Amino acid sequence: MDPRVRSLLMARLNADVSRRRFIQGAAGMAAVTVLGTGAVSAAGRKPAGRTPRGAQAGDEIGGPLNFLGYEGEEAPNVSKAFLEQNGIVMQPKYIGAADDALTQFQTGGRGQMDLMASNKDFQRGVLDAGIEFMAPLDMARIPNAAGLWPAFKVAPWVVRDGVQYTVPLIWGDEPCIYDPAKWPDGPPARYTDFADPKWAGSLVWLDDPYTNIWLYGRSLGYADPSRITQAQLDAVVEAMLASKPNIVAYGASLGDMVDIMVRGDASMGIGGWAGQLAIAREKGKEFAVASPAVDGTFYWSDAYAMALDAPNPANVYAFIDFMMGAEPNAQIAAELGSGCTTAPAWDLLDPDVQELFPYDTVRAEDGGVLYSQQVLPPQQPDGDIVNTGAWTDAWQVFKLS
Amino acid sequence: MTVRPPAGAWRQLAPATAFYLVFFGIPLLILLVLSFWRQEGFTQVPDATLGNYAGGLTNKLYVTVLLRTILVALVTALIVVPIAYVMAYLMRFRFERRANLLLGLVLISLFSGYLVRIYAWRTILGTEGLLNTALLQLGLIAEPITALIFSPWAVMITLVGLLLPLALLPISSSMSNVSRDHVEAARDLGSNGLRLHRTVLLPMVLPGVGTAFAIAFVLAAGDFVVPTMLGGASGGTMIGNLITNFFRSSSADWPLGAALSFVVLALLVIVYLVTTRLLRWVSRR
Numbered sequence: 001m002d003p004r005v006r007s008l009l010m011a012r013l014n015a016d017v018s019r020r021r022f023i024q025g026a027a028g029m030a031a032v033t034v035l036g037t038g039a040v041s042a043a044g045r046k047p048a049g050r051t052p053r054g055a056q057a058g059d060e061i062g063g064p065l066n067f068l069g070y071e072g073e074e075a076p077n078v079s080k081a082f083l084e085q086n087g088i089v090m091q092p093k094y095i096g097a098a099d100d101a102l103t104q105f106q107t108g109g110r111g112q113m114d115l116m117a118s119n120k121d122f123q124r125g126v127l128d129a130g131i132e133f134m135a136p137l138d139m140a141r142i143p144n145a146a147g148l149w150p151a152f153k154v155a156p157w158v159v160r161d162g163v164q165y166t167v168p169l170i171w172g173d174e175p176c177i178y179d180p181a182k183w184p185d186g187p188p189a190r191y192t193d194f195a196d197p198k199w200a201g202s203l204v205w206l207d208d209p210y211t212n213i214w215l216y217g218r219s220l221g222y223a224d225p226s227r228i229t230q231a232q233l234d235a236v237v238e239a240m241l242a243s244k245p246n247i248v249a250y251g252a253s254l255g256d257m258v259d260i261m262v263r264g265d266a267s268m269g270i271g272g273w274a275g276q277l278a279i280a281r282e283k284g285k286e287f288a289v290a291s292p293a294v295d296g297t298f299y300w301s302d303a304y305a306m307a308l309d310a311p312n313p314a315n316v317y318a319f320i321d322f323m324m325g326a327e328p329n330a331q332i333a334a335e336l337g338s339g340c341t342t343a344p345a346w347d348l349l350d351p352d353v354q355e356l357f358p359y360d361t362v363r364a365e366d367g368g369v370l371y372s373q374q375v376l377p378p379q380q381p382d383g384d385i386v387n388t389g390a391w392t393d394a395w396q397v398f399k400l401s
Numbered sequence: 402m403t404v405r406p407p408a409g410a411w412r413q414l415a416p417a418t419a420f421y422l423v424f425f426g427i428p429l430l431i432l433l434v435l436s437f438w439r440q441e442g443f444t445q446v447p448d449a450t451l452g453n454y455a456g457g458l459t460n461k462l463y464v465t466v467l468l469r470t471i472l473v474a475l476v477t478a479l480i481v482v483p484i485a486y487v488m489a490y491l492m493r494f495r496f497e498r499r500a501n502l503l504l505g506l507v508l509i510s511l512f513s514g515y516l517v518r519i520y521a522w523r524t525i526l527g528t529e530g531l532l533n534t535a536l537l538q539l540g541l542i543a544e545p546i547t548a549l550i551f552s553p554w555a556v557m558i559t560l561v562g563l564l565l566p567l568a569l570l571p572i573s574s575s576m577s578n579v580s581r582d583h584v585e586a587a588r589d590l591g592s593n594g595l596r597l598h599r600t601v602l603l604p605m606v607l608p609g610v611g612t613a614f615a616i617a618f619v620l621a622a623g624d625f626v627v628p629t630m631l632g633g634a635s636g637g638t639m640i641g642n643l644i645t646n647f648f649r650s651s652s653a654d655w656p657l658g659a660a661l662s663f664v665v666l667a668l669l670v671i672v673y674l675v676t677t678r679l680l681r682w683v684s685r686r
Contacts, residue, residue, distance in 0.1 A: 129442060201547060207629065247634035249551040256630070259520075264529040265550060379442055389654070392646055396462055399638050 062087035065315040068101050068109075069117025070094065073169060073302060075323060078331045082322045088315050098122035105133055105307060113307035115316045120301045121376045123166050124157035129379070134165045134305040141317040142167060144324035147342035149362035155371045158303065167320050169329075170338035171301035171370060172357060174211060175289040177272030177280075179261065186290040187268065191219040193292070195242035199268065203243070204260045206271035207250035209395030214375050215270065216240050219295045226374045229384040233391065237398050244401070255279065261287065274356055275337030298375050299361065301341075436659035445655050453660035463643060463661065470640040470665075471672060473553075474622035477560045481617040482610060484561075485568040489576040489609075490602070494584065504573060507566050515563070519630050522559040526550045526631075551633025559627050564620055568613035575609025576602075599683065611677045618676070622669055640665055
């Protein structure tokens with residue numbers, strides 16, 4: 001494996017487990033209040049390669065492009081030639097959790113950040129809350145985005161009130177990863193079937209309340225597992241407790257999950273990612289991915305956005321348009337073990353890579369499961385529907401039981 | 402007679418004091434202010450509420466985890482400190498000529514990263530790890546011992562392994578100041594074995610032992626990586642894991658996290674003071 005690709009995959013695998021599902025941003029207002037806005041702004045301001053005013057008022061391509069997002073999604077390998085040809089200097093900063101970007105933005109980062117990359121649930125939550133964070137996009141400056149799959153043109157984390165705020169880059173699902181030598185038939189039909197004693201000493205779960213509660217909620221038949229009552233949440237915890245005797249460990253990250261399985265301490269992981277297969281292969285282990293036949297799994301997607309008051313908008317538009325091109329979009333999807341977001345890119349993928357993900361989902365005119373599916377519960381209680389706090393407490397109760 | 406610090410002492414202390422004030426004192430003050438605020442949606446709202454402290458102390462889950470954390474930290478420290486004490490004694494009075502080499506061998510593990518050492522323990526304790534492989538090869542066991550990894554035992558063993566070098570340093574330093582003449586004089590006067598340690602050595606190295614206990618106890622109580630990586634499904638959650646969630650999750654509640662942090666800080670100080678007072682009392686009897 002190319003060392004650069006491995007480095008990118010390792011960073012992704014060892015990132016915070018919830019980075020795909022965080023919608024919460026914290027403002028860090030204590031520092032502002034105690035020390036004074038001016039002092040904190042001065043302390044937080046970093047030399048981010050601002051384009052000199054007057055010389056390039058944001059309308060000319062070239063100069064710095066300040067990226068804040070998941071490592072790898074600034075596509076250093078894919079975009080190298082493009083950046084050189086256009087005199088753009090990528091200046092990346094990486095986040096572990098999606099809300100890191102909002103925190104940085106609100107504590108001196110506004111006016112310093114250009115391009116951002118984050119997950120759909122976080123972006124949707126920001127749009128729902130009406131927070132000033134992502135800039136409306138002029139899609140006329142991203143002509144390649146016309147190739148986006150239908151699901152990515154109408155999704156609620158992409159478009160709001162007729163205005164587009166994000167441009168999806170990659171997507172994927174959250175399957176089980178397993179050792180086919182031990183489990184040739186793969187995972188059972190339902191997540192609740194993991195309570196069978198035959199799975200004793202085999203299971204490793206991602207240490208993430210949202211993944212596991214959602215999946216078990218799906219297994220219990222809840223139409224929308226992200227919106228459940230306290231009684232339903234209690235039922236989910238009971239169902240998870242039935243499987244708990246068979247759990248060996250909780251993976252702190254996707255990479256940690258693979259490590260536990262490669263060491264032979266577990267052989268079936270819940271809440272995995274296709275990219276884990278490559279890392280396992282490099283360590284001499286051949287694993288496989290699959291989802292329970294009846295319950296299925298959920299899907300995620302990461303998208304580009306432009307920060308409000310971005311100092312280099314021309315570079316942002318040029319870069320996003322480039323990444324929406326057929327070849328770059330196909331390359332980044334293959335590099336990160338994910339699905340591509342444009343139809344022309346799909347045509348360039350190898351047949352076996354095309355089969356990795358259910359593209360019929362994203363071809364759907366009604367937006368498919370990515371449009372309708374949400375993993376995270378509401379931030380605040382909504383009538384009987386419990387919020388994220390209730391889920392994290394339930395998860396801790398489950399782990400302590 | 403009052404002993405005054407030498408002239409200019411405060412000036413000499415000023416850089417270090419300033420450093421701690423800026424990088425420790427002020428952030429702590431910010432956290433303290435934050436602990437009285439409220440979380441509303443995505444933001445923290447200035448307020449003067451005790452609700453976070455009340456919520457933290459009356460939540461059964463948090464109290465359970467807090468008590469478990471104190472217990473684990475206490476047990477870890479009570480294991481680490483005696484081992485470190487014995488090692489320091491042996492290096493000072495039995496293997497004096499090799500003391501630096503032995504100390505170096507113990508401290509060499511600190512040269513590697515914290516996470517690297519935790520993964521090393523996984524390699525040692527794992528189902529297909531070094532220990533199980535050796536025992537299987539020697540024919541001492543027929544099946545790997547799965548309880549060695551991803552269990553409370555694994556957490557305890559790893560914490561002891563990680564903290565022992567740190568605890569050894571202050572005790573070793575105190576022990577190096579104990580003259581061999583004191584030990585020989587005590588033996589001549591009939592003090593041997595345990596009594597020698599309790600009545601002569603321990604009072605002399607008490608500052609080092611107290612520091613070692615503080616290091617082991619506080620670091621064990623605050624650790625959230627070892628329980629995450631090695632605690633397994635059987636319950637590796639410590640208070641640090643809970644507090645981390647409040648600052649880095651979709652249910653972020655910085656004020657509650659800050660309040661819990663200060664509750665933990667207060668409890669750790671109380672436990673530390675009680676334990677060191679107890680040590681002092683034992684050494685005076």
